[in-house]
Amino acid sequence: MTRRSAARPGGPAPRRSASLRLRVALASGLASLVVVVLVGVLASVLLTREQTDRLDRSLVPGSPAVLGTFASTRADLAVTLRGPSATRRVSGPELPLSPVGIPTSVDVGGVAYRIRTAPGPTPGVLVTVGATEDDTRARVADRQRLVLGLGVVAVALAAGLGWLFAGRAVRPMRRLTAQAATLDGAVDPDVDPPVVRADGSRESEELADALSAMLARLHAEQERSTASLHAARDFAAAARHELRTPLTAMRTDLEVLQAHPDLPEREAVLADVQRAQARVEATLTALGQLAAGDLPDSGELDAVGVADVLRLAAEDARRAHPELAVVVDEPPERTITVSLEGLRMALANAVVNAVRHGGAGSVRLGAHAGEDGGVVLTVDDDGRGLPASEREAVLGRFVRGSTAGAPGSGLGLALIAQQAARHGGEVRLEDAPSGGLRVSLAIGPDRAG
Amino acid sequence: MSDPAAPDLLVVEDDADVRASLERGLALSGFAVRSAQDGPGALRAVHERVPDAVVLDLGLPGMDGVAVVTALRAMDHDVPVCVLSARDTVDDRVVGLEAGADDYMVKPFALTELVARLRALLRRGVRPAPSAPSDGDVVAAGPLRIDLARRTVHVGERSVDLTKREYELLVVLARNADVVLTRERLLELVWGYDFATDTNVVDVFVGYLRRKLEADGTPRLVHTVRGVGFVLREGG
Structure with a gap:
């Protein structure tokens, strides 16, 4: 046990078991061997008995004269007469006395005889007739050899046929092996997971199905982890890049303050430092939210009414922007299964976007049924809108529109897009009826009741 | 700041905070600073008056810093250009300097370091190279x-x-x-x-x-x- 588990890598390759084909051939050979032996033994027993019976039947006592005549015609016969006074050999060697009527095997002078004793033609006389068993034994041995020969041929034939047929039977397995050997560990996310097929036997098909299912699982798993890895890497790069800008301003300002302690515009510089610091903070918050949303299936889902979502978002907006007029439309009575935190954050970002970059004085929150059966939440503002050509691009991370006002992280709309994607929908930027920008956050039909 | 001998510096940076900080910091360091917030603005400023040196952010929206350097050099402006990059990948440095910029700094950088390098580049710009060529050399x-x-x-x-x-x-x-x-x-x-x-x-x-x-x-x-x-x- 210990010694086996201590086998070191690089040692001799593990001994391969015999091939399935060989095992099938051996099995069929072995099975036929058992049959052949049984049949052979039985045949041999029956043959011996039959030959002995024939011999016994030939030992029919008759008159000594007849017997003498008969015996003289056959060299293998011996006849001995026993009277009350004398014993007389009619032919052949003298045979011993055997129980009357029962055929018996005896050895006479080194020769095996089958003898039978019967009452003679005259009372008091016993006739013992015997025949050598050589012929019979030779015949039996002959037949036995024949049976043995046939048996060997049958076993060889069975093994050979087993080998042949097993070859056909294991062909699907061979195909399966060949296919599995061509699979490499690399997973290309753009390519569907490979499907293994091995039609021909139920076992191989089941094995192929199991293998395909396992590959699909592996593929999906690897794809997920690759996506997470990419997301994390992009996130880290973007975060570094994005934080450097306000940090540059901060560092410059601090150096100025250090080099010119009596600067008249000291207060203004300090305000700038504070603003840059706030930017760093806001960017970090947005990055954190973005990272949380990137995690697969993060957070729990709540079943909430659309009206409640809008009401909460409106409260958030009024709290964050006291000067902003917030109007809530009467929404359809629908229940949606969503991450409430995520949706509130997305809607809050839409409102911030309207105020900060649109210069909006009022926003209108609404909802309507989507074309696909989902629900569309809308945030309309009366701000300066966004050129149609930029509407696609600003949904990307760290992209700011040309009309963007105060500095932002460039992440607000990206956060909304992320939440929409998380809820099986998408974000669209359109012209609002009120003249500004409309942010439409669609929620997929499978999330809407 | 009002010193007529102060070298004329053009700062091109799209981020308002960074631009304001650099303008102030460089002005206090003795430069006459003009600024532009995008590529076309930078080229307009150069067209107006060729500066003595340019501090150029690579990550400008639209026409980026590399395009600005390329355009400057194509117009035969030899002014020293120091590019600013917010990325520390080698690629960014390569594109900026390959297009003809003289030096680069990665954000966030020390203002004093930028000032020292700009002064050195300006000295080289006005003084003939130590190995002034003569014809046929x-x-x-x-x-x-x-x-x-x-x-x-x-x-x-x-x-x-x-x-x-x-x-x-x-x-x-x-x-x-x-x-x-x-x-x-x-x-x-x-x-x-x-x-x-x-x-x-x-x-x-x-x-x-x-x-x-x-x-x-x-x-x-x-x-x-x-x-x-x-x-x-x-x-x-």
């Missing part, structure tokens, strides 16, 4: 021929197109053929940085030179002497 080393009067470089029969800073680096290396020059010495001779500064700009430019000189399979001329610096010589 030719520096040759192996297959390399530098015509100082025409500012042309040939490797064998092939003409090699170099940016200003690449050319100056090559001239210094060729004039000192077989002499190992440290990075510090090269920074001083080519960039005028006679102060300690933490930059690998020499390595980046040596990389460009090698790529251009060895484009057709010419054996390496500019060799790295590990732990010391660089030397131009034929063979190993």
Whole structure:
């Protein structure tokens, strides 16, 4: 046990078991061997008995004269007469006395005889007739050899046929092996997971199905982890890049303050430092939210009414922007299964976007049924809108529109897009009826009741 | 700030906070600062009056910093350009400097460092190079021929197109053929940085030179002497 588990890598390759084909051939050979032996033994027993019976039947006592005549015609016969006074050999060697009527095997002078004793033609006389068993034994041995020969041929034939047929039977397995050997560990996310097929036997098909299912699982798993890895890497790069800008301003300002302690515009510089610091903070918050949303299936889902979502978002907006007029439309009575935190954050970002970059004085929150059966939440503002050509691009991370006002992280709309994607929908930027920008956050039909 | 002798500096940066900070910081450091927030604005400012030096953010929206450098050099403006990058990947440095910028700094950087480098670059800009060429002056080393009067470089029969800073680096290396020059010495001779500064700009430019000189399979001329610096010589 210990010694086996201590086998070191690089040692001799593990001994391969015999091939399935060989095992099938051996099995069929072995099975036929058992049959052949049984049949052979039985045949041999029956043959011996039959030959002995024939011999016994030939030992029919008759008159000594007849017997003498008969015996003289056959060299293998011996006849001995026993009277009350004398014993007389009619032919052949003298045979011993055997129980009357029962055929018996005896050895006479080194020769095996089958003898039978019967009452003679005259009372008091016993006739013992015997025949050598050589012929019979030779015949039996002959037949036995024949049976043995046939048996060997049958076993060889069975093994050979087993080998042949097993070859056909294991062909699907061979195909399966060949296919599995061509699979490499690399997973290309753009390519569907490979499907293994091995039609021909139920076992191989089941094995192929199991293998395909396992590959699909592996593929999906690897794809997920690759996506997470990419997301994390992009996130880290973007975060570094994005934080450097306000940090540059901060560092410059601090150096100025250090080099010119009596600067008249000291207060203004300090305000700038504070603003840059706030930017760093806001960017970090947005990055954190973005990272949380990137995690697969993060957070729990709540079943909430659309009206409640809008009401909460409106409260958030009024709290964050006291000067902003917030109007809530009467929404359809629908229940949606969503991450409430995520949706509130997305809607809050839409409102911030309207105020900060649109210069909006009022926003209108609404909802309507989507074309696909989902629900569309809308945030309309009366701000300066966004050129149609930029509407696609600003949904990307760290992209700011040309009309963007105060500095932002460039992440607000990206956060909304992320939440929409998380809820099986998408974000669209359109012209609002009120003249500004409309942010439409669609929620997929499978999330809407 | 009102000093008429103050060098005219153009700061091109799209981020309002950074732009304001740089304007203030550089002005307090004795420069006359103008600023632009995008590429076209920068080119307009240059067209108005050619500045003595340019501080250029690479990550401008629309026309980016590389395009601005390329346009400046295409218009034969030789002003020193220091690019600012918010990324620390080598690629960004390559594109900015390859287009003809003289130096780069990665955000966030020390203002004093930027000021020191700008002053050095400006000194080099007004003062004739220590090796002012006279007509017919030719520096040759192996297959390399530098015509100082025409500012042309040939490797064998092939003409090699170099940016200003690449050319100056090559001239210094060729004039000192077989002499190992440290990075510090090269920074001083080519960039005028006679102060300690933490930059690998020499390595980046040596990389460009090698790529251009060895484009057709010419054996390496500019060799790295590990732990010391660089030397131009034929063979190993």
